[in-house]
Amino acid sequence: MQKKKITSKMLIPVFSASAAVLFISFGYVKYGFWHPTRGPLPGFFPVIIGSILLVMSVLGFITSLSEEGTDYPLENWYPAFGAVLVMLATLVIGMLPSLAIFVVLWLKWYEKYPWKTTLIVFAVIMGIVVGAFVFWLGVPFPKGIIYDLIFN
Amino acid sequence: MENFTMLLEGFTVVLTVQNVLVVLLGAVLGLIVGAMPGIGSLAGVALLLPLTYKFNPTTAIIMLGSLYYANMYGGAFSAILLNIPGDSPAVMTALDGYPMATKRNRPGQALFTSNMSSFIGGLIGMIILTFTGPALANLGLKFGPAEMTALLLVAMTSIGWLVGENPTKGVILTLVGILVASMGMDTLTGSPRFDFGNIYLLGGIPFTPFVIGTVGFSQVLKLMQDRNKKVEANLSQKLTIKGSMLTLHDIKRLLPPAIRSGFLGTFVGVLPGAGATTGSFMGYAMQKAFKSEEELGTGAIEGIAACESANNAAAAGSFAPLLALGIPGSGTGAVLLGGLMMWGLNPGPLLFSSQPEFCWGLIASLFLANLITLIIAVGIIPFMIRILTVPVKILVPCITVVCIVGSYSTSNSMYGVLVMFFSGLFGYVLDRNGYSTAPMLLAFVLAPLLESNMRKSFISSHGSLDIFFQKPIAAFLILVLFAIILTPVIKFALKKIRPAQKSS
Numbered sequence: 251m252q253k254k255k256i257t258s259k260m261l262i263p264v265f266s267a268s269a270a271v272l273f274i275s276f277g278y279v280k281y282g283f284w285h286p287t288r289g290p291l292p293g294f295f296p297v298i299i300g301s302i303l304l305v306m307s308v309l310g311f312i313t314s315l316s317e318e319g320t321d322y323p324l325e326n327w328y329p330a331f332g333a334v335l336v337m338l339a340t341l342v343i344g345m346l347p348s349l350a351i352f353v354v355l356w357l358k359w360y361e362k363y364p365w366k367t368t369l370i371v372f373a374v375i376m377g378i379v380v381g382a383f384v385f386w387l388g389v390p391f392p393k394g395i396i397y398d399l400i401f402n
Numbered sequence: 403m404e405n406f407t408m409l410l411e412g413f414t415v416v417l418t419v420q421n422v423l424v425v426l427l428g429a430v431l432g433l434i435v436g437a438m439p440g441i442g443s444l445a446g447v448a449l450l451l452p453l454t455y456k457f458n459p460t461t462a463i464i465m466l467g468s469l470y471y472a473n474m475y476g477g478a479f480s481a482i483l484l485n486i487p488g489d490s491p492a493v494m495t496a497l498d499g500y501p502m503a504t505k506r507n508r509p510g511q512a513l514f515t516s517n518m519s520s521f522i523g524g525l526i527g528m529i530i531l532t533f534t535g536p537a538l539a540n541l542g543l544k545f546g547p548a549e550m551t552a553l554l555l556v557a558m559t560s561i562g563w564l565v566g567e568n569p570t571k572g573v574i575l576t577l578v579g580i581l582v583a584s585m586g587m588d589t590l591t592g593s594p595r596f597d598f599g600n601i602y603l604l605g606g607i608p609f610t611p612f613v614i615g616t617v618g619f620s621q622v623l624k625l626m627q628d629r630n631k632k633v634e635a636n637l638s639q640k641l642t643i644k645g646s647m648l649t650l651h652d653i654k655r656l657l658p659p660a661i662r663s664g665f666l667g668t669f670v671g672v673l674p675g676a677g678a679t680t681g682s683f684m685g686y687a688m689q690k691a692f693k694s695e696e697e698l699g700t701g702a703i704e705g706i707a708a709c710e711s712a713n714n715a716a717a718a719g720s721f722a723p724l725l726a727l728g729i730p731g732s733g734t735g736a737v738l739l740g741g742l743m744m745w746g747l748n749p750g751p752l753l754f755s756s757q758p759e760f761c762w763g764l765i766a767s768l769f770l771a772n773l774i775t776l777i778i779a780v781g782i783i784p785f786m787i788r789i790l791t792v793p794v795k796i797l798v799p800c801i802t803v804v805c806i807v808g809s810y811s812t813s814n815s816m817y818g819v820l821v822m823f824f825s826g827l828f829g830y831v832l833d834r835n836g837y838s839t840a841p842m843l844l845a846f847v848l849a850p851l852l853e854s855n856m857r858k859s860f861i862s863s864h865g866s867l868d869i870f871f872q873k874p875i876a877a878f879l880i881l882v883l884f885a886i887i888l889t890p891v892i893k894f895a896l897k898k899i900r901p902a903q904k905s906s
Contacts, residue, residue, distance in 0.1 A: 289861040292588040295853040303577040356799040389811040
């Protein structure tokens, strides 16, 4: 008999079933389902929804067995890696410099655009960020450890 | 007549310098975002949501409304000039739009037809909205918790069950959306729930970062696949406004399908789960039953007019249940509803009476947005090719930056960025596996309302299910719910039975 390969199509219903079990157990045990005089308790709704989700997840898992798996090209994850680096760099040098470096490195180093295009796009996107979010909305973006060490 | 007077009062709310500028900004941004292939109205509205924080609720939602509405116009541009629909309602526009632009060598006229039809369809939708919105709200006043529970179940099920190719997947995500929304505080008692000891989870999953991640950041990851595709327009002539004008004969051909589809689209837009895409498909299908001067699919004006009018009418029509009952018809509608709730407005039957200046201001702003978008859409025809051919390679870092700053700005903490990041990864994995995230967003927004109404119903009935069958409206809605649930099941069964009968 041929062994069926595990795909993410099968894992999603498994994940949703696990979430359902978690919500049912917490809902029933910790928050309560029904009170004889007060009626439905905080766990009432999540337990009902979790129970339906559990049944649907089993159905979803059965359906997934006949479906083809899907691929996840490594290249598609690059923006996610970039976002992680921006979040880490934010702790050190602040969010705006991290984003500025991200845009320049992405366009110049990864996409190999000439400096002219890189700087135009950089100016446009940073202009929007600084203009709309810093000046207009007044968002206090994090400045990072280095800034804090120098100025505080 | 009273509605008309209220609409005029709505115009007095809208016609301030700030609101007109906001409609203008929403229209320009909506056109650009809608026209860029691969972004779409849902991601567009989600990404631009943080920009509205500075405004008062009326101005903010006016901007989002005009943005959403202009998106419907924008989607057609790339469909006509590049054969790449800007978003799903524009899929049908490409069938005749692209051949008209390339084979018939009339790209400007194809764009003009699309703009004019969008305007006509939208106008019909808005006029109907003006008269049906308050009527629907009056009907909604008869709704108690049991009726609201049944209605919310119909809305959620119809979108979860009908959007996407697999109903099971739609329902799974609807339920996941409800459970995610139940984290934080209990809707009735206010006690902490499913916070798992985390101080951030105590406040629940924040709406804006969740939406930006699920539809915006996941879109960036999807776009990576197309980053090496060259986008070029196959046009032999330069686009000018003068060269894009329609002849009198063209207008005569355009009007009947645009008007017919305007009415059909509005009706479709009012139904939960149907939305602009279904409106566009149905408008085109209906046109097949009527005579067209040129065969549909070969660049017929009638084909463009039918679907463009229908999708804009549906977009306008969907505001009726959104405002009057608090039921969004699509994922974008859910984001708009979330925006309303963020500003402390509770859409529902009482909104028309408790916040009339807001409701009528919004409806009036749609009229204004329709006109302004038409003018801008015609004005930017000569520059459209440049906007449409912005390489995906440039869009990827730009959208990533907007996702990060947008999600940070909602809570002024990195928690928002983390929520955006993880929901983006989740949205991407779901998309790769054939799950549509629209039902999850809708469920996320509507879950608190559903829970409080369901619990109130059970409190008043002492736990008996009879409450859903004793009142005619609730009973009717429960019947509709069963019909929606059973439709795909019966279809599936028929599919299995027919080949078996044939082979026997």
